[in-house]
Amino acid sequence: MAIDTSVPLDKDAADKNRAGKNETPSTRLTGRARLVLFVLCAAQFMVALDFSVLNVALPVLGSDLGMSTSALQWAVTAFALPSGGFLLLFGRIADLYGRRRLFLGGLALFGAASLLATFAWNPASFLAGRALQGLGAAAIVPTGMALLTTTFPEGPQRDRALGISGTLMSLGFTVGMVLGGVMTDTLGWRSTMGLLAVFTLIVLPLAPGLLAESRTPERPRLDVPGAITVTGGLLALIYALTTAAERGFGGADVLVTLVAGVVLLAAFVIVESRSAAPLVSLPMLRRRTVAFGNLGGLITFSMMSTVVFVLTLYLQEVLGLSAFRTGLVFGIQGVLSIVAGSYASRLIGRFGARRTLAGSLLGQGLLTAGLLGVGAQSGAVLATVAVSLASMCHLGAIISYGVTVTSGVPDEEQGLATGLVTTTQQVGLTVGIPLLGVLATTTGSGLYEGVRTVLALDAAIVVAVALLVALGLRRAR
Template structure:
């Protein structure tokens, strides 16, 4: 079992490294530190989805087209996903507390900027800056937790609370956006400012000053440049391909550059003494599967949110407030599950919860394919929202636990950065493809029928992407259960326990 170093937690929570993980004393200060970290992740996740309901109002006020509106969402996701690996590595090398505090301050400033600008380009720029700051707060916060709480029940409990707060941010973003947009769309950008500042003040007081960080490590500058550039260019290329044409010289040339940069990154990581991403980490089957599942399922959710926001307001003509309340069941289910997910993970294992969560979301998307020009809340929206809330509550914490269990303390920032990168790049890529499908399906028409012709193929795409996550999680569970049964060492399949054994075998 991996245990956190003695200086990884505040003095009030220090423990004997050989003590069982459930012996950790959950003092008020330790709870306070966890709440601060949860607040930051909640804001990070909230910003991915909170502009959803506000998009029509933003487009009308700033005269932005549908493709330009996508960039209001993608600008944040691009900065978030493109820089997460660098953010995770920076947390390991520069100190998690220091990186977290600086990035949270930048997040608050960028939120304020986004709420006062009157130009679409500046708004997208502010969103990118917010995403970039979140790329540093998220892995720093997650690695503070995983190096403070020892692997086992204590860490599962902390991670379940932490990641469920993130899932609540994703799912409640549209709800809060509806409430705030009814007052004015700018409030969707301004609301995070005071919350971030309050969290920053308490973070200075509560976060441990001596959280574990890697000593003697170097900086993989070449890997950081090629890796980040390849991710940024990939998302940009896919996003712009619908306008330039998928077979255009510009699109094909950009994809070729992406391949060259990606190949250079892999070559650098294999040869450098201090890689940004130690590629051997993917030999841990738990880490590899969790990242692939997170990429596909979170991407499908981003595409679904975009479709729902446009459909409910443009076809059914619901107000922003009505839409917010309609989506409340999903967010409420995720939020209410926060205190119970740790016990559920301990009892059933992430290997069972990941497929169940994926299945619930696939069914939720499929049910929404029944959308029409006169659909009702009870018949169409409510069943999908309940299933999506249940699926998110089961999947999101389990994916984060599976992606970090069995990973050494000095690589927790890397592991957390990887899974968050998978989620955000999935968000950006699937959203870009979904938008292209919507535009092609509607043929530029603005009538309700024309828009539905675009929404249905888009929903079919979203459902298909989620099916990939279901196949990945079910296949992984079956393979590892068979392996565990053959070894007669693990009575019940669990990604974390198997991941710890795999990490010992593949450690370089």
Template structure:
């Protein structure tokens, strides 16, 4: 499936393996880090960009939402195109497009140009991300090596958001908000050069056939769902527009499933999600995304609004969870050869529940080093281990012809879960704060604390799914 001009070596499974696979993994992980990083790197730079371009508050929100909407809406299409036309080709094409969009955004002189560039970044990321993950799956065929490879990949995914916040603060403070986008250009150039030399091509054998009805319903269904959820943050869950877009998204996704049942060349073969272990894994990824994205949001609010942290100090304050995720992901990659995946996931989710639940005790004067830092470290260790393992489970055993779309579904579930988590828990935090009748540091902290407790409960539900919905203790 994967072509390489280098001499092959034999892995423990008795099949040939590309001797450059670990270097190729570094390229894939670096690209994934860039995709995740860029979703958060502009957050801290937004106030400066808003002032420089004269953006309204609504337009400012679309700098973030536009990226997420394009990324989430086009993921399944990007994954299927990688399967059909070649994962390496889509990976490199996505990188080049991402760099061009970054350059346009970094040089933008008005709001419309910046918003268009951010949406283009998300669109190209939707073709890049599933292609990279599919290349990992097709490159590492040995179970032991694949576990370690997913550990490294999971570290890149998990730490990307934290690196983005720190980098955004540094670049904005020392230079300009524009560098949060322009820095992608030289980084992508290095990754593309390495990818051309190190990655082998893989794709579906046989004729290329498109499922146009499935493509349209999946793309617009996921896009409408994410957009509707994002509207809930501003307009509330009872807003007619929120309800309409969410309902439309659900209807389109139901139509998508019905179309895929009958299609001779389905965009997403339903066999991918019918497997009980894999289906459970996608649900757990959704729940982890919801809890983790909300965790980042409310801790940022607490540090900046209640404790008056500067943007740069806020970014640096998230280093502990980044370190925890990195260590947890790497340890999980090693543990998968020594204990069951189910044990790794449950241990990781248990640590996540403990760490996020601990922040339910927050007070306006809670110390960073005594509570916030150790809680972050525990959350990072747990989520790093659990998410890395679950991502591997969602792709283990997938037919190589379906690797791209299966990878895209993993990314889509995390993205949709994050959108739902932020919107739903934002309602919880606002309701608790409003119930006090006074908006001050104490009532705001109470709202954030309850949101953390609910986030911990979401992870507990993920743990229950892991424990009871798997085929056997050996498989999950």
């Protein structure tokens, strides 16, 4: 379906139109709207928690289930493959056949899979549970965001809703790192998976009575060739990058799947250009707000995940901090992220989503550069302050890029738009550590110098992309 380009493409244009009409829409939410927001945000928080809650439990898990050290990467990969590979497909299926229906199905699958992982009796049953969790997450994330953007009208209410959602998603990653260690030490690794099942039992009963069904008014045929090529391409790419994070890029399986992923995604673009009912609208991808917004999202996620990874190495391996004290550093980061989330929608309302995105990226890059001041003997305080402030900018970028990409998109294509947003998140979280993080341990000059090298490259990339995004969005129409 063609997109009406007369619709304002982001908050900047929308603000001007409302100002011209002397409109002052309220950001106040009704009681029912608050409950809807709670259900959607709780589901997103739960999925974000699942990304990190298991990380520190892996050694204990491997010993309990008899998994070798090399096999432990599959505890992460088994989730990452379906959760990233099926996002676009599920987002489009939700557009065509019902977002509420797929959201509820994803929640039910996620809860059942969490129970399977909790009571896993061998590696195969555990990995099956993780893979089914990933499949459920692939249904929950794009449909949850699409339900949010179609429930709350474009403007202050949607900006506020996206701000809360982005804050909780960012907080979920941080809380998972801290909570995972505490729960593993006190209750065992199975409690981390059981926690996710409990979350599902809280959210799932509330959702049917609160969420209204939404879908496109027309039902064109699903673009099967496009679905096969994009899903296969994303699966191959995510597998290659997550495996490379553990073993490097030298393995034959990594190289083969990396090439296959690139070829399949190139084939996807060709298929979509010739399809009567494409899975992804190429005119949408040519929008500057969509293209540069998603570029900003990709960089903010990939580069911040890299910072967290190398700082974890620095704090524990260089400074000798315990896992608990390292968790406290990221706990402070999480608290300040909540503060940033409460102000992000106000910044968007005042300066517009485009300027907020570019400014947040620039702040993240400059504060990452500030981490270069950490020393080989001390630097925990500087690391805590700098990464916390950088994370506040990071959260501003998360929220503003979501607003930028989804603003001006018709309701019938919100599932596709939010599918692109969440695919960017997943790919961003996947590519940073394999591409940059591994340099910290492979530079040959020692871990401390390796960490500094990664931080310098990370900061340079974020600052460069911030300027590129600012220029690209400034020329958007």
